[in-house]
Amino acid sequence: MARRGLLTPGAPHRVAQQFAELHRWGFGLAGELRQAAARSPGQVAVIDETRSLTYAELVDRSARLAVALPVVAGNRVGVLCRNSAVMVETLVAVTTVGADPVLINTGLSATQLAAVIDAQDLSVVVHDPEFSDVLGDFPGAIPSSALDAMISAVPSQDLSPPSRTGRTIVLTSGTTGMPKGAQRPTPGGFSPLCSIIDRIPLRAGVRMMIAAPLFHTWAYAGMQIALALRATIVLRRKFSPGGTLDAMRDSGATALIAVPVMLQSLMELPPEASLPALEIAAVSGSALPGGMATRFMDRYGDVLYNLYGSTEASWASIATPADLRAAPDTAGRPPHGTVIAVLAGDGEPVPAGETGRLFVGNEMLFEGYTNGSSRELHDGLLATGDLGHVDAGGRVFVDGREDDMIVSGGENVFPGEVEGLLADLPDVLEVAVIGVPDDEYGQRLAAYVVLRGTASLDADAIRDHVRSNRARFCVPRDIVFLQSLPRNATGKVLKRELPR
Template sequence: MAVPFVLATLARRGLLRPGPPADLIRQLTALRRWGFGLAGELRQAAARDPERVAVVDERRAVTYRDLLERAGRLARALRGTVRVEPGDRVGVLCRNSAAMIETLVAVTSLGADAVLINTGLSGPQLSTVAREQQLRALIHDDEFELPKGLDGIGAARLDELINEAPPGELTPPEHAGRTIVLTSGTTGVPKGALRRTPGGFGPLCSMIDRIPLRAGDRVLIAAPLFHTWGYAGLQIALALRATVVLRRRFEPVAVSAAMVREQCTAMIAVPVMLQQLMEQVPAGRRPPLRVVAVSGSALPGGLATRFMDRYGGVLYNVYGSTEVSWASIATPADLRAAPNTAGRPPHGTRTVVLDEAGRPLPTGTVGRLFVGNEMLFDGYSNGTSRERHHGLLATGDLGHLDAAGRVFVDGREDDMIVSGGENVFPAEVENLLAGLPQIREVAVIGVPDARYGERLAAYLVPQPGEILGPEQVRDHVRRHLARFCVPRDVVFLPSLPRNATGKVLTRDLPR
């Protein structure tokens, strides 16, 4: 990535402010020795701002100096007592907390791979992940009951390990520990995706060039840290020497109160959290937010506009995935102009629309979305990967570009159905129904049909006190879309089944 762009971006975001020469030398030395993963980013932050509060969670506030000291003690204990070695894999089954960050830094400081485990996995899924990932150890919060035959290190034991850590020094491993993020697993058992460690300031600058996060911001990370977006938010926050505010669970009123109390200037979240904030938090209650950055799923119809009407022009929507990292970023101006857009590719990223043969498609034509940047994943931990064309990786999504270069996601490749010979995109119907004022949540999927091959089924959660009939829903779709887009099944539910990151679990919808 071009050096002038990197330097200009670092300067604009306050990362090149002058400081004591000795601190600057220690900061740069930490990055040179430990790299740009969590282990290096924490060390550079502790070298530059050791007394700055690094994390505020529900148990404690901890400075960068103390966070690094505890992570180092845990690393020595894992090496000496648990016998974790470079190349081993350590599962991390935790909710957002300072202890989870200490664990992640400790594991990767040893050159071991941290496997981020979704807290919503069932017992059988957890057993499968432990077996397939060949975990050397599993560190977990005490609230999680492990399946029979699976041993782990709970929170109480973790504190003991830190307190009883043997003396010694940590040196950078020959090969940096990687992070393995599990795919969402909304339709089956999740796969482990091998995430790359940044090789320099480029990936950070690609994000903060478009999303105006600054050095020393106070950032509430509401997205789970085991999720790609929550983990990315943590990486960015440590690089910015920010104060990270965490809560174990997302409870809208409590989260809003925490942002007001801690004077948060930024929030990292998933879209369903914004919807819950809008529904549960009084309109007059506003923390000093400059940035609300969301990712992980599409913004429901109209949510972007409603949120900015209340909180101001602070919303940024990142389209990406565990495999491609980021593909595009929508700014507040983009979302005002086209509320359903995924934005434009940031600096250093290419996002293109290709046909089945890998040829570029013209503006406005729906095709397969491919992405190229320096943070494409290294494949799945089972040895498989995603299709590539000319260095670009398939996202698994269908989409198109408009004349302004904005990206629009029309749905998953495997979600598109053929009904009576017509290609139908469930996401198009879903976005339309999400705009109905009587509807709180909606999911539209394809289901088998004896006559047409497949048909659409719509699952809707009405707003409290609202009454809506199936034929009203069909009439609304009929008035705005083609006849083959009208859902034949309309099912009303009290809520949609979602995982811990807010994605709808389509496998759990009634059929």
């Protein structure tokens, strides 16, 4: 904390008030916001495309909104908004009254949204007006355009902490079925923050562009970190590479919170559009494709940090620029307070370098799904659902999802390994590889390839490249060229929507 500027001297009365607010409210969103406002009330807290708010203004508006919203402690409140100051106000307001915010993916269909509202027992959904049609006639819908009037109708007031601590509920990605609600714990102290900023050198007061959608676990964590650091959060409703760079230049942001596909888009911009002031680019949510880590750092400098984690496990490991230079496909090392185990099917540890099931332990493991189910635990460690290995230097590598590995002619094949190989081809913009049924071999690989511009790479050249670098059973027999890969709102490829 000292190295990141959190313990620098300040006015004694402000420092005393800062720690008093943390003592009263705890380390949830409402408490982190109040401690920041107590220490730095005039600091700009959030900038979006329409306005900026100081920490004092954000506390005042979120407190008045907490009174105005028709919710009480224990209610579940859906938040269906794009990145904006309104969304931040709403999330803080909901937790201020002890209700549970449910972060809703903006890409859900009307059918999926109706199922989420029912499964999560939502009493209210605060939504951007553009989502009115997908909400239909849900009686608890409150358009975000109405919030200013609701806030103005309530006088400023100093609220007391609620009788219960709200639990943030993050929906799983739903790439393989209906999203489930994962209950996130509230931090119990400084340790979770220290685990992250020990590896990712975000400093107090940093200006941070959160490009990933705030309903995503990593972006939401970025917002929590920003409040703890008394940082300035920069937001745009929708991601575009050019718009993101413009917003960072205009705001003076030097840190970027993103998902890997966004880096891929930034790399497609011409070199003169690069952001020379970028000091930290921290990504999570999916694997970095191919040699993206090296290419990105060759262009922007050694500023890239890759966090491997999940909605259920929070973080598992963090790769620093030095890790990524040494091994571009690594997920890094577990930070302070985190344990990773690579286990065989019988629960016994496997030797370094051998692939097994990845299990994680830290103080921010999720508290279970809202439907009462959970993930497998082994000696207090949570199954990530991934297969991977740890090298002799302690670096973690994710080899693929447990349910993605295929058996072709008796050989185990990880589609991700072939994806990474093909992503390195200069003519390939993006690629996805999956297993499909095969009458002779049980399963075979199919590759879905998006080429750059006027590239003329053909299927035989792709097969020859794999054959030259991998075993025979890794060569995809099916090569399908697409204009783009189907992705959800956080950039994950929807493999179920790939044409068979």
